[in-house]
Amino acid sequence: NPYGTQRGRKGSSDARGPCTALSSASSPEMLRGKRVIVTGASSGIGEQMAYHLARMGAHVLVTARTEAKLQKVVERCRELGAASARFVSGSMEDTAFAEEVVKEAENTWGGLDMLILNHIGHSYFNYFDGDVDHIRKLLETNFLSYVAMTVTALPMLKESEGNIVVVSSVAGKAPGPFAAPYSATKFALDGFFSSLRHEFIIENVNVSITLCILGYIDTGKLNQETLTTWKAKIEDTFVN
Ligand SMILES: NC(=O)c1ccc[n+]([C@@H]2O[C@H](COP(=O)([O-])OP(=O)(O)OC[C@H]3O[C@@H](n4cnc5c(N)ncnc54)[C@H](OP(=O)(O)O)[C@@H]3O)[C@@H](O)[C@H]2O)c1
Numbered sequence: 001n002p003y004g005t006q007r008g009r010k011g012s013s014d015a016r017g018p019c020t021a022l023s024s025a026s027s028p029e030m031l032r033g034k035r036v037i038v039t040g041a042s043s044g045i046g047e048q049m050a051y052h053l054a055r056m057g058a059h060v061l062v063t064a065r066t067e068a069k070l071q072k073v074v075e076r077c078r079e080l081g082a083a084s085a086r087f088v089s090g091s092m093e094d095t096a097f098a099e100e101v102v103k104e105a106e107n108t109w110g111g112l113d114m115l116i117l118n119h120i121g122h123s124y125f126n127y128f129d130g131d132v133d134h135i136r137k138l139l140e141t142n143f144l145s146y147v148a149m150t151v152t153a154l155p156m157l158k159e160s161e162g163n164i165v166v167v168s169s170v171a172g173k174a175p176g177p178f179a180a181p182y183s184a185t186k187f188a189l190d191g192f193f194s195s196l197r198h199e200f201i202i203e204n205v206n207v208s209i210t211l212c213i214l215g216y217i218d219t220g221k222l223n224q225e226t227l228t229t230w231k232a233k234i235e236d237t238f239v240n
């Protein structure tokens with residue numbers, strides 16, 4: 001198990017951030033030569049995880065929708081020392097694409113050691129607007145594609161006694177206002193993957209499942225104006 005704290009434990013969980021977990025692996029050597037998929041890796045946390053993995057000499061397959069950004073991420077991964085780096089572009093709104101990404105890993109590497117599920121579709125920060133279709137689409141992207149990739153990857157992960165890393169949020173543990181659709185998809189991840197972890201323990205499946213519960217992380221995406229609007233909305237509701 002590449003996470004030092006989890007070695008020898010089946011179906012374990014980890015509340016640290018994904019990059020911290022990768023950086024503090026007891027030895028970077030543990031990830032050298034490992035075959036890893038990172039979703040949502042064209043920007044933000046996924047991109048940074050790909051760079052951590054590259055520095056540790058892993059084989060990296062990154063995916064997201066924007067091909068031009070992925071090309072740059074792959075180039076940077078190679079510069080940083082990845083054993084190999086490649087990308088597949090497409091939208092996780094389509095579960096067939098989610099499965100295709102895993103098949104690409106199988107065809108390229110003949111196996112898989114770690115599946116890092118990190119991507120999220122766009123949502124809004126406001127009162128729930130009643131749009132059921134938005135929730136359906138967000139569930140496809142933020143939840144069902146995670147399940148589809150896991151199902152397709154599981155035979156390879158069982159073979160390698162590998163790892164599934166699911167990037168979630170405080171909003172998937174403690175609901176607050178203005179994020180009902182996003183929060184719903186993150187709770188769904190916890191329900192599914194935490195239940196699956198129990199089943200792995202019962203059935204002696206030696207594949208770990210790590211649910212990363214993140215608080216706010218400044219990835220440079222939110223500009224000052226957006227942050228000020230958020231702060232004002234929260235103050236308006238709870239303070240005034
Ligand atoms: N940053 C935070 O404060 C924070 C806090 C708590 C939890 N998290 C969690 O951390 C993870 C990463 O967040 P982040 O802040 O790094 O987000 P981000 O910068 O917005 O990155 C999202 C990634 O998902 C991809 N993506 C978006 N829609 C997609 C689609 N339909 N199909 C495939 N890929 C798609 C994006 O690339 P394309 O646009 O190129 O497709 C991008 O690579 C998420 O699971 C999020 O819930 C973040």
